[in-house]
Amino acid sequence: MASIVEKRGKKATTYMLRWRENGQQQNTTFPDLATAEVWKALLDANGQSMTAAQRAVENANITGPTVVQLLHKHISLLTGVGADQMGRYKRSIDHHFVGTALGRLPVAAVAYEDVILWVKHMQEKPGRAAGTKMRAKTLSNHHGFLSAAFNTAEILGYRQGNPCKGIKLPKDAKGGDQMRFMTKDEFLALDAAMDPWFRPFFNFLVDTGLRFGEATALRAEDFELDGEVPVVRVNKAWKEDESGAYYIGPPKTERSWRTVPMAASTVELVRPRVEAAGDGLVFTLKRGGPMRSGATYNRAWEPAWKKTGVPKEKWARIHDLRHTHASWMIEGGMDLFQLSYRLGHQSTLTTDGRYAHLMPSSRQSGAAIASAALAR
Template identity: 40%
Template sequence: MANIRKRLKKDGTTSFMVCWRDPKTGGSQGITVITEIEAQTLKRLLDANGQSFEIAQSALLTNQARVPTVAEVVQEHIDLLVRPSSGTTKTYQVMLDLHIRNVIGHIPADKLDYRHLSHWVKSMAAKGKSPKTIHNVHGLLSAAMNTAEMLRYIPRNPCRGVQLPSVDKAEDEAMFLTHTEFNMVLDAMGERYKTFTNFLVMTGTRFGEATALKVADVDLLSKPPTVRINKAWKRDGQSQYYIGATKTGAGKRTIGINPALVDLLVPLVASRPADELLFTTPKGQRIIHKLFWHHYWVPAVRAAKAQGLKKSPRIHDLRHTHASWLIQDGVSLFTISRRLGHASTRTTEQVYGHLMPEALQAGADATERSITGFVR
């Protein structure tokens, strides 16, 4: 039987060599192809035709004249991604296998139309998939169809214009704490993680960013003191965690830190090696979100509720709370956007724009001016 050998090139890309034994000469043969799907196809044809490359090549040419199926297009798109993380590749592969392959995967790419896609979207909703999941899977399919368009399998991406369920919720997802409410949670927090909790609310950093910080990322002697956010915890294809890039390119940023936070960080920075994690567990290990949530955050919120807290904040709501405090102090959306690492101010405005006091007051003042002509 033929076999496939994966090769890593010097430039970081991969290729695949299909090897077999020629039935006439008995000698070893091999040919290199770019994608894994091409390698699997050639291997299958060789195995089905007695390892005859002539017959396999003829069948391959015939196969190439056929428009690939939706599943084949998505698989090729995944294979052609330039240096994706293994975690991203695994996520896309799961999307393909769970939501595409056995539903619309058999349809030739040039036959996929609006009707197919509408029924597909409705079927995911009927199975209880969340709007966010449907958007994510549709996004993968649409990106794959863009690839198919570039490869000239299809004249136009059929995913354009397909209606998707709204991801808007009946009430705001973000929760904002007052200073008093935050202090109620902080007072109940375990002593080990009070500085960490203060850091989250005073910087607005994401949990994965804060827990990936090294001692070297903090500069308490600069004017103003700063912390450099340029990495975050990621998960690879084997569900193992590693430190990688931030969520977006805009996520790489330098944040000015206030004097009160500087005082809290001094003991964590002083006389420690630069490459050590800034925040750790008592054993010096990474702070795991699930464990922190279960053993510290939930008990702290529960204790705060016993003292009168009416809200049920998530850890991520400390990031929202940070933004709300800046807005209340009159900080511009542009400054807040840069501090939070948003790709654009539009994202910041969508989440926090309704909190802008000057905008609320301006609307009320304009309404008052407009009604002076008829109100007695």
């Protein structure tokens, strides 16, 4: 928070306002305490940004809905949005717009620079992992939500133009082939260190490529283990409602409704769970109850990795089993169209964007082109 320091001089007493902006100490002096207190309040209300505080003064006479009110109006007009997505929108508003300088501004007054200041503020927010900042992808999602709301504002006649347009967002640092792809030997080592209760689940994930929320929602009726080709049918997944409570609903996309073949070795592992499930969930925690990502990580994934002796910075995430599955399928000769269906991607473009670089033909042709270009 900003602070005021009284400065007594021979001729007059002045009041120095001090605050930290962008990691640096700033100050300015006022001739009277009342004015200094007004600007202190403005700084405290606008994220210690003098630019934002000055904008707030300039916009004091502009009326109309605020940005927070616009965001709520925007989501109230959306159609075909599930409770889980609506909950994410509301949490975005509460966590990243309510109480911010941008959130308090009238929609008609928001300028390009106001959004830039908000982006910079968001970049400094902590990420999920300790000691990290918010991921660029996460920031991009919130910015996209804001931009869509300003498109709605134009349609409703609240303002002209979208102040989000043209803003270059930061990108996450990348290098080499992205995502963590486990080798078969790495997975076997992890599997050997795994609590036996959880082995069927993780083997099932790496064999089928299902999303965590899809696999943990499965019931016995979703499995066909004794057909010519054993399969699992994906038709549901765990969701979060507006209050953050979990429920089982439709899967992520239309193409997420799919039938996925299973290897014989996986069938042997999951059969006891399927037969014991009755009307309940097939995969549960050891003491019963649905598997949640946090509990599964703490009780199974992390302990197994620790037993392997692999340094933590080289651990794969649970979600990386899905990427690992994709890499193994490609290694086995599956094309991207087949893989896209198997993974339940809405578009083959998604599959291509994530995994095309793993295709042997891609690497071979790339090597050939590079060799030809460098030939002397």
